[in-house]
Amino acid sequence: MDSTAAYAIELRDIVKRFPGVVANDGVNLSVRSGTIHAIVGENGAGKSTLMKTLYGAHQPDEGMILVNGEPQRFRSPRDAIALGIGMVFQHFMLARNFTVWENIVLGQEPRRRGRLDISGAKRSLDELGQRYGLDVRPDDLIADLGVGEKQRCEILKVLYRGAKILILDEPTAVLVPQEVDELFASLRELVAAGSTVIFISHKLDEVLRHADAITVIRAGKTVGEISDPHSVTARDLAEMMVGSQLPTPETRTSTVTTHRALEVRELTVAPEPGSIKDRVAKVSFEVHRGEILGIAGVEGNGQSELVAAIMGLEDSVGTVLVDGLDINRLSTMQRKARGIGYIPEDRQQNGLALELPLWENAALGHQHSEPYAKGRWMNRSGARQRTREIVRRFDVRTPSIDVPAFALSGGNQQKLVVGREMMSEPKVLLASHPTRGVDVGAQAVIWDILRDARSAGLATLLISADLEELIGLSDRLLVMLRGQIVAELDPATVTPAMLGSYMTGVH
Amino acid sequence: MLSRIRGALLAPGVAAVMAILIAAIALLISRNNPLTAFSAMWDNISNAESVVLIINRAVPYYVSGVAVAIGFKMNLFNIGANGQYLLAALIAAWAGSQVTLPAPLHVTFILAVAVVVGAAWASIAAILKVTRNVNEVISTIMLNFIATGLVAFLLTEQFRERDTGSLIAQTPTLPPSARLPHLDWLITWTGIDLGNARLLGFLPIAIAIGVAYHLLLNRSRFGYELRLSGLNPEAARAAGVNPKAMVFKTIVLSGAIAGLIGMHSLLADPQFYKYGDQFPRMLGFTGISLALLGRNHPAGVAAAALVWAMIERATQPLSRIGIPQEIGVIMQGAFLLTAIIAYEVVKRRNDANAAAQAAAMSQSVTTAEPPHTAQLPGGGS
Incomplete structure (x- = not known):
């Protein structure tokens, strides 16, 4: 893998059609290596189709995917994983009655002399967690964890599989402000260690605060690529997303009664x-x-x-x-x-x-x-x-x-x-x-x-x-x-x- | 409408072809000529007499399939239909022989006894499930064994016909007032020769059960809540459905219908009119396959029951020409498995189409109209 390429991921003019609908109609995306990149857009704008393309869940009908500067074709998510692309889904995919470490190694269990290497698994987990500030206790049961902890497990799962490019689908939708800050602190650590992070979000404030670059998608097309988030406001972004001027929030009068x-x-x-x-x-x-x-x-x-x-x-x-x-x-x-x-x-x-x-x-x-x-x-x-x-x-x-x-x-x-x-x-x-x-x-x-x-x-x-x-x-x-x-x-x-x-x- | 029917038939059609292929392979492996076998099978079903015999055989299968299907609709697996119907048939046969009533009442009385016994036996599993959370698969399987033993005991010790001195344990034969008349006139009226076959009289009741099942499931509030509980129990609870009451009612209802499985043989089949050691013993298990194959749909289960009976009828003469009759079971099994796979493939395709259509809709609207007032309270959302 060529880690010196300027762009970890590039999508050029991606078109993806489904029966009766063009879900992606010319999406462009350039994600610099070692950055946090946000993708914003309304639901139905084609973000999830785009994610699936990136993750190899389906193939685009037209256009090119470049990973670290090399054109690639993903026949399945397996190909994407092999290239170091990992996906953290919005809906957690964890077995509730398994412990943290069991969930993380599931499907890629470390073995020693033909048997499951439990202590080895926990050790490598602790290392990963400490390096990136992703705090988990390997022996906790998933069912007992809060949302933030579950999410950290999902991220660790992807890292454990050697992902260098992480895609997160609305990672903050379920978190409180403090947890959001922790998450982005961890993502920063990851980026500092050479990884690349792509995340989808609806929360524009957060995108502006944490992303190094932003891509705006509307109706299946890329409508904005912002390389300096400081140059735009949440309002600008929202207007790009919906494609028109937003009305100002009206002041409200109280309608509270004593009943x-x-x-x-x-x-x-x-x-x-x-x-x-x-x-x-x-x-x-x-x-x-x-x-x-x-x-x-x-x-x-x-x-x-x-x-x-x-x-x-x-x-x-x-x-x-x-x-x-x-x-x-x-x-x-x-x-x-x-x-x-x-x-x-x-x-x-x-x-x-x-x-x-x-x-x-x-x-x-x-x-x-x-x-x-x-x-x-x-x-x-x-x-x-x-x-x-x-x-x-x-x-x-x-x-x-x-x-x-x-x-x-x-x-x-x-x-x-x-x-x-x-x-x-x-x-x-x-x-x-x-x-x-x-x-x-x-x-x-x-x-x-x-x-x-x-x-x-x-x-x-x-x-x-x-x-x-x-x-x-x-x-x-x-x-x-x-x-x-x-x-x-x-x-x-x-x-x-x-x-x-x-x-x-x-x- | 037509395209919907075509869509519904696609999966079973593919499955039928696969089942025939698999049967052919099995025949080849066992050094038999598939063509000889298939032509003998076809010869045995392609006449009016056979069609009537197939329908007769399918009728109790259908009742069994509906009994199981109603539980499946709520993700409840009533494996106990077999025990429920055996016990119901025995007690109904005995009770029917102990009373003297005019014809319509006599039949109604026996049917009512069967329904009550089937429901009561199923209610044991229902109570265990609701109060102690005992998995109904386990409890109904266990209850099958208990029912079989109980039937044997009741038949030999309590309900057997005493005054004949016969060594065979069987209930007294029901009088003509308790028998359902055959329906040959329905067919002979058209001039078709039926040979020795008779169209047995339980068919209208089976059809009525199917119609009632359809109305209950798709038109009634109870059916709505039942389907809802099966698809998403959490949402059903939030919508005010009492999950325990629902589980109880569904298992008991399934048992009530299961109680009727044996009534075709008891009331309409001249071979029986009584419960004895020749009485069919496995009809309740067939219902499980048929509910799966017919996707719990009133018409689907009927089609499945006919196919099942047809395969059985078709393979009957095979042993006479030296081909193992078991090929029929292989065909049934292969058909069931491939049908379930085919259903899933078709379902996924339809789901993807529906999702794509809806996505297209929301996008076309997004681009065609000015979007709705998007407000950002406090400068961000």
Whole structure:
């Protein structure tokens, strides 16, 4: 391998067609060796197709791939790995019931005298981890790890296979600010040691802060190559991505009323087996009509359990009132009927059945109510009619309502989920990470929906890892740490950095 | 619509060709002439009499396939259909012989007993699963053994016909009021000669079961929640479906239908009208293959049952010309395996097409229209 080549990776005029669509239509990318290179673009712009091309998952129809200055053809990911290209996926590919070291060596186990060399594996892991500041304990079970640690495992897995060029797909989507800084510190170490890093991101601030160069992709084409990130602003980048001028954020007037739509009193969720710490510990708050109450917190501090308890999906002690009426003894279905809308934190896991067509997904959670059902029978024409309305009103981009949900991009799936909940006109909305992993366009649509619903009187409990989103949308902010509410903050005065320190308990 | 049917038939078509090829290879290896074998097989199925016999054979297979399919739809593997139907058939045969009722009521009574027994036996596995989280594959397999033993005990000790002095253990023969009349008039009316074959009377009930299965699965709220629970149990729970209740209901329903598997032989087949040692014993296992082959689809399982019966009918005369009849089992196995592979290949292709179409849609819209108001709160997102 010629490590002195100026460009680790070059793509020239890549074209990739699928039946009925040109996903990449002239993509150019030049990644200098030893740099951190960001690729930005809306969902559906052709980023994932590009990644697959880079990783050898498919071959482009036209164009050239150069690795370290040499033209290459990848017949499979194996060829890409052989050339030192490693991919870190957004959705972790780790076996939950295996330990860290087992996951990392899986498929490339070191052997000594025909047997698995366990101590050797752990030793080389420790070395790798220390060299790049990727802190992991080899004997931990994956199931016990937080998101940041899992991600470090994924990176180590790739490094262990000898990758010199790392591709990371939205690596920060699931991390809190402190973890993001740690990640990029590690990536810096890697680059300093001669590796090259390519990452995809939606978070433009972060791209500007950490990338040495940026490539912007829109509608399958490269529309911008920025070699000096200091010369552009997040706004410039966003405009390049969507291809037009952005409106300025409007100032909002408060629509908060004194009517308590949702009241939670001393809600407690018992500890997990083997632990003694309540997952949610005597949490009390209220959300008024026309108010968005934001809950900030590092993931795993009880926010998911709090929402699950309010939905009746998790056993809890305490009182939950909707419009003053106790719903403690009601089933999830009855709670929904009382006017709680629910945007689950993971749309693919909890919000959709990916193989079902859109119109059946629209009925999910509302399968007992009009227009989706008539008594014990489903109302197909009613459901389809309602789905068409959701698609139209909430800008779900789809060829038809009969395509399976997996065919849609993340943003469009999420718009369907949000639209479905909004169409049933809830009094209270539990929105968990409503814009996680969606593109800027869909994010803006979803924010607008939430704002409009707020002015129309909806009480929203917003849980998010996106601190800008929390601060931008919320009327009040609570911080959750280790199952407890530890602070109430005013979004008008708080900064993401301050919020981060409350979230980690430093404050 | 036409293209959808063509698409659905593509995979099984390819699988059929592969199965015939594999059978041919097996015949060649065993030093038999495949052409001789295949022509003998074809001769044995290409007449009206055979078609009727194939349908008769397919009917209980179909009921069995539907019973298993309903569990599969929720990722529940009811391997216990066999025990459920044997026990149901025995108890229904005995109960039917103990009452005197007018014809329609008598038949209904026996069917009801079979349904209740099948459901009750399956409910053991359902309760174990819901309360103790016992894997239903294990429990239903175990319950098959227990059911077989229980059937043998009940038959010899409790339900056997006593006053004949016969050494064979069997239940008393059902009176004519408990028998389903044959349907030959349906065919002879068209002038086709059936020879010695009779079209047995359980067929309309099997068709009704298929229609009911379709309506339940694709039109009812319960069916929606059932499919949802099978595809994504987490999402189903978030949508207010009680997973335990769903598991319980589905296993019991599967058992209820399984209870009917033996009713074709008991109520419609002149060979039986009773439960004895000649009663078919393995129909419940065939259902597993048929549910897989028919992809749990009401019509698909019917087609699978007919193919299965056809292969069995076709290979019957082979031993007479010195060719091992087991070639039929090889064909069935090869067909099942290649069909499952072919389904997966076709599914992946369709999935990729659907994804590409949707991607095309969102892109064409992106470029054709001005994009939506993208806002950056606080100068970045």
